[in-house]
Amino acid sequence: xxxxxxxxxxxxxxxxxxxxxxxxxxxxxxxxxxxxxxxxxxxxxxxxxxxxxxxxxxxxxxxxxxxxxxxxxxxxxxxxxxxxxxxxxxxxxxxxxxxxxxxxxxxxxxxxx
Amino acid sequence: xxxxxxxxxxxxxxxxxxxxxxxxxxxxxxxxxxxxxxxxxxxxxxxxxxxxxxxxxxxxxxxxxxxxxxxxxxxxxxxxxxxxxxxxxxxxxxxxxxxxxxxxxxxxxxxx
Numbered sequence: 169x170x171x172x173x174x175x176x177x178x179x180x181x182x183x184x185x186x187x188x189x190x191x192x193x194x195x196x197x198x199x200x201x202x203x204x205x206x207x208x209x210x211x212x213x214x215x216x217x218x219x220x221x222x223x224x225x226x227x228x229x230x231x232x233x234x235x236x237x238x239x240x241x242x243x244x245x246x247x248x249x250x251x252x253x254x255x256x257x258x259x260x261x262x263x264x265x266x267x268x269x270x271x272x273x274x275x276x277x278x279x280x281x
Numbered sequence: 282x283x284x285x286x287x288x289x290x291x292x293x294x295x296x297x298x299x300x301x302x303x304x305x306x307x308x309x310x311x312x313x314x315x316x317x318x319x320x321x322x323x324x325x326x327x328x329x330x331x332x333x334x335x336x337x338x339x340x341x342x343x344x345x346x347x348x349x350x351x352x353x354x355x356x357x358x359x360x361x362x363x364x365x366x367x368x369x370x371x372x373x374x375x376x377x378x379x380x381x382x383x384x385x386x387x388x389x390x391x392x393x
Contacts, residue, residue: 209290209368209386211325216380226380258324267332268313268374268381272324 171195174259174273181249182281189244189276191259200242201270203258204228211258217242249280283308285373287384294361295392302387304371305353311373314347314354315381319368328369329356361391 172193181187191200202215203226213226217236231253232246242261246253256277260270284307294300306314312333317325331338331345331354338345342361347354358365371384 209388211370211383211386213380218378260324262381264377267315267330268376269315269327269330270317270325270372270381272317272326274322275324 172259172261172271172273174257174276176276177274178277178279180279180281183248183250185249185280187246187249187278189257189259189278191242191244191273192240193242193261193271193273194240195261195263195271196239197261197271198239198264199262200236201260201262202226202232202234202242202244203260204230205256205258205275215244249278251280254278254280283311283373283375283379283382285371285382285384287371287387289387290385291388291390293390293392296361296363298361300358300361300365300389300391302356302369302371302389303353304355304373304384305351306373306382307352308373308375309349309352310375313374313376314345315372315374316343316345316356317370317372317383319370319386321367325368325370358389361389363391363393365389366391 175190198219203211212228214230215234259273262270315330319325344357374381
């Protein structure tokens with residue numbers, strides 16, 4: 169099983185609150201990703217990083233922001249949560265060399281009331 | 282950019298039957314094709330992958346085939362069991378700075 173962790177696993181929060189979803193990995197991977205997954209199953213890439221101080225926006229526009237100050241840590245922040253942000257958020261990591269296999273965390277289920 | 286189409290979106294099979302999920306990709310430069318299984322409440326996990334220099338790969342009850350000319354690849358699960366019930370994603374990648382592109386997912390239900 170991959171060593172990638174996400175906290176919290178579940179979060180219910182009111183509109184307007186600032187939240188940070190944590191993601192950390194102990195595999196030393198340079199590449200990290202955030203996906204948004206709705207009940208319709210499809211994985212939507214919202215942010216990715218190629219290494220420390222590298223962050224890029226993904227294919228799906230998101231009001232969230234990310235930072236990559238340490239290799240192992242890739243937190244996602246929502247400054248002001250809204251009901252439209254209710255979703256599952258999945259973090260993943262992969263290596264530069266070899267395969268592009270992505271290792272996923274267990275996800276954070278966010279509900280904004 | 283790369284576009285990956287996946288079919289069917291849902292699939293129900295009787296226990297013991299085979300299941301086949303198909304994907305097509307658009308970028309001929311893609312050279313790595315992983316398959317992920319996502320169980321309820323968990324993140325996707327790699328179950329098998331194939332590189333473009335290989336036409337077929339098998340691991341016990343699961344196998345993947347790749348047709349580079351037609352740009353399609355398939356996942357085959359034989360002797361299905363209830364624990365195979367999950368959502369399956371195909372993906373395509375060229376590696377390096379290119380992102381991995383996922384298919385839209387197939388929800389497989391194995392009926393006991």
